[in-house]
Amino acid sequence: MVACPYCGGEVERQPGEVVLTCPYCGTAFTVGGGEVGEHLMGRVNYAPHRIFELFKIWALRFPETPNDFGSEARLTGCDLTFYPYWVYEVAGSFRAAGGLEVAAAEVAVPACSRVRGTPLERLKLSLAGKVYYSHRYVVQVGGKLAAADVGPEEADRAAVSLAEAVVARRLSRRLGRSVAVRAEGLEKLVRRLVHVPVYSCAYEYGGRPYRFLADASDSRVLYAEIPVEARFRAAALAGAGSSFALAAASFALGLAYGLPAFALVTPLALAGVGAYCLYKASAREVVVKEFFAEG
Numbered sequence: 001m002v003a004c005p006y007c008g009g010e011v012e013r014q015p016g017e018v019v020l021t022c023p024y025c026g027t028a029f030t031v032g033g034g035e036v037g038e039h040l041m042g043r044v045n046y047a048p049h050r051i052f053e054l055f056k057i058w059a060l061r062f063p064e065t066p067n068d069f070g071s072e073a074r075l076t077g078c079d080l081t082f083y084p085y086w087v088y089e090v091a092g093s094f095r096a097a098g099g100l101e102v103a104a105a106e107v108a109v110p111a112c113s114r115v116r117g118t119p120l121e122r123l124k125l126s127l128a129g130k131v132y133y134s135h136r137y138v139v140q141v142g143g144k145l146a147a148a149d150v151g152p153e154e155a156d157r158a159a160v161s162l163a164e165a166v167v168a169r170r171l172s173r174r175l176g177r178s179v180a181v182r183a184e185g186l187e188k189l190v191r192r193l194v195h196v197p198v199y200s201c202a203y204e205y206g207g208r209p210y211r212f213l214a215d216a217s218d219s220r221v222l223y224a225e226i227p228v229e230a231r232f233r234a235a236a237l238a239g240a241g242s243s244f245a246l247a248a249a250s251f252a253l254g255l256a257y258g259l260p261a262f263a264l265v266t267p268l269a270l271a272g273v274g275a276y277c278l279y280k281a282s283a284r285e286v287v288v289k290e291f292f293a294e295g
């Protein structure tokens with residue numbers, strides 16, 4: 001237990017947690033005493049059933065998705081978690097090979113190490129539409145908080161290198177070649193803690209379980225598992241068969257006419273197509289990962 005510096009309330013601490021949010025007054029504070037900055041949150045603008053309806057419409061854009069997906073898929077569970085992110089405004093001078101570049105960037109660093117390696121790691125975040133944090137609101141919408149175990153000092157360093165990467169990408173695009181950039185004399189490094197609401201949903205189709213993640217503020221799908229229609233898999237299998245047959249035929253043709261390059265390249269390309277079809281035919285589910293990288 002740690003005492004809240006604002007209201008004195010006893011706050012429970014998870015192992016490894018370095019930024020705590022007081023459940024009584026909503027104040028976010030660091031265990032080490034470091035400054036948190038402004039504390040904001042995203043609002044929940046979609047109820048679970050609405051998110052599921054939008055997800056099904058989104059999933060039907062893929063040709064592999066079964067035609068009866070909209071009517072047959074059933075929502076079986078939905079959790080709402082508010083994930084903490086450090087969102088930065090970074091501005092100042094950046095040293096590049098050609099000289100100094102004055103630039104500004106908005107970058108986000110996950111405050112929860114659990115999201116590393118998941119689609120949530122590179123979530124595209126903006127401060128637009130964010131409101132002041134209210135713990136009462138989180139409780140009201142049935143959300144829980146993911147533990148914040150990345151402190152402000154560690155996040156500051158990550159934010160500077162993310163900003164360098166953003167400026168480097170921008171410069172590289174402008175100059176048409178790859179440019180390395182180093183922050184030199186930053187005038188602005190404004191840090192905010194933002195809790196972002198994310199739905200983790202489970203659904204069932206044809207007796208099998210699937211999962212998806214969606215942003216509860218704007219309904220964007222962040223991760224999805226979607227079943228593949230049986231007919232599509234059969235078509236892919238047929239495609240694989242004919243590609244392999246064509247590969248064999250063109251190999252024979254190339255040999256017969258004394259065209260060694262043709263005898264090698266064409267069958268290889270066709271075999272590649274065949275292998276891809278085979279791979280498509282073997283996939284029981286399509287996993288779509290939508291990354292919202294910055295830039």
Ligand SMILES: [Zn+2]
Pocket residue numbers: 004005006007008009022023024025026027
């Ligand atoms: Zn408090």
